[in-house]
Amino acid sequence: MDTTYGQSNTEQELLASVVGGHMAAFEELYRRYDKRVFRYICTFLHDRAAAEEALSDTMLAVWQGAGSFSRTSRISTWIFGIARHKALDAMRRNVRRQQEVELDTAADLVHPGTNPIDQIQRNQVADLTKKAMDRLSQDHREILYLVFYEELPYEDIALLLGIPVNTVKTRVFYAKQQLRQHLSSLQSGEPVT
Amino acid sequence: MTEPNSLPPHLHPTVALLPWYANGTLSEADRAAVSTHLQECLSCRTELDELVGVGKQIKQAVSAGPMPSTGLAQTVLSRIRQEGQRGQEEVRRTSPVMTEPSSLIANIDRWLRNLFVPQWVPTLVATLFVAQLGILLWTLSQPIPSVDVGGSITSRGLGSPTTRFKIEFQPAASMQQIQTLLQDMRGRLIDGPNADGIYIMVIPASDPTAIEQRLQALQSRHEVIRHVEALRP
Numbered sequence: 272m273d274t275t276y277g278q279s280n281t282e283q284e285l286l287a288s289v290v291g292g293h294m295a296a297f298e299e300l301y302r303r304y305d306k307r308v309f310r311y312i313c314t315f316l317h318d319r320a321a322a323e324e325a326l327s328d329t330m331l332a333v334w335q336g337a338g339s340f341s342r343t344s345r346i347s348t349w350i351f352g353i354a355r356h357k358a359l360d361a362m363r364r365n366v367r368r369q370q371e372v373e374l375d376t377a378a379d380l381v382h383p384g385t386n387p388i389d390q391i392q393r394n395q396v397a398d399l400t401k402k403a404m405d406r407l408s409q410d411h412r413e414i415l416y417l418v419f420y421e422e423l424p425y426e427d428i429a430l431l432l433g434i435p436v437n438t439v440k441t442r443v444f445y446a447k448q449q450l451r452q453h454l455s456s457l458q459s460g461e462p463v464t
Numbered sequence: 465m466t467e468p469n470s471l472p473p474h475l476h477p478t479v480a481l482l483p484w485y486a487n488g489t490l491s492e493a494d495r496a497a498v499s500t501h502l503q504e505c506l507s508c509r510t511e512l513d514e515l516v517g518v519g520k521q522i523k524q525a526v527s528a529g530p531m532p533s534t535g536l537a538q539t540v541l542s543r544i545r546q547e548g549q550r551g552q553e554e555v556r557r558t559s560p561v562m563t564e565p566s567s568l569i570a571n572i573d574r575w576l577r578n579l580f581v582p583q584w585v586p587t588l589v590a591t592l593f594v595a596q597l598g599i600l601l602w603t604l605s606q607p608i609p610s611v612d613v614g615g616s617i618t619s620r621g622l623g624s625p626t627t628r629f630k631i632e633f634q635p636a637a638s639m640q641q642i643q644t645l646l647q648d649m650r651g652r653l654i655d656g657p658n659a660d661g662i663y664i665m666v667i668p669a670s671d672p673t674a675i676e677q678r679l680q681a682l683q684s685r686h687e688v689i690r691h692v693e694a695l696r697p
Contacts (some may be wrong), residue, residue, distance in 0.1 A: 309532045419486075421557055422487040422488065
């Protein structure tokens, strides 16, 4: 039996192997999703330890629940759905603890091999955008992440969030409007309410 | 959230689809319709440009964000690997099917070992062994009944259900007549005589009809029997 799983395997094949208990398949699936899921979780949680715990719980749930995947959605939507539940659970716990620990950010790092001025400018824009996103409501931050970072179709987002397609469309519009206002305020140094 | 559930009325409805036009996930039909509209609508083109810019900024911001710790993957995978091993052992335990070709003896050995997987099996086996040993020792400790080879050996049972009858013989009945009666009736005297000269005789008969027939047969032997009655169990 071939126990190596690489990029050539489709996610459906990988998940079928995971259902069969093949660790190598799960490792490949883990590699494909851990960063994406972590970043998605970070739209909910600002505490690194809590975000990592939610990621860990999510991947364990994927391993344990692979056999119950219904195939009515994409695998990515299913995994993000699990992550969303784990993150919301963690949020509820964190509300009680009232702990808000800023995540480490790599925005200040200068990547080698690029023009330093461009890189600094890019970092500044990224930092500003991150601050603006942090000022958004949870719903707005999440939907902008799903549309522009995960590049999910609106049908998948509706399925993931459990809301009508029309609400998805209008929410994106108003989320982008809010983000633009926060960016303007940050650029002009105005306090944001 | 207090935002309205519809777009501002002054906007063209196509605006609602622009984020997905920008991220490239619209269906072919929707994409073609939006493209056509964009050619003639300046405000939608402006909105799209803005969306593309915002999308790039969000990608940069998220990409520059934190990553999971390098050790986390190893921790999670180790935990799952342990669970996986437990799961596979469970499958092996519950499946009697041999998964790899091997000798017959090896297969039988594996099958027998599977019988001992439940934790209570060794206890059950030990209990049965001790019980059997106890029964064996008890049997050996019992005295062997001595057989009087010089005496006559008689059957202790009639081999079929019997009924007892209370009989008073005629005073003049001879031993020969009584023996003949016993042979005819396939009966046997088991008790008596008591102080009133009453004997107890057992005769094969169990159902009421047979008992009544036997009783009538006995009553008809006036020359031997003075009085007879069946004893109800």
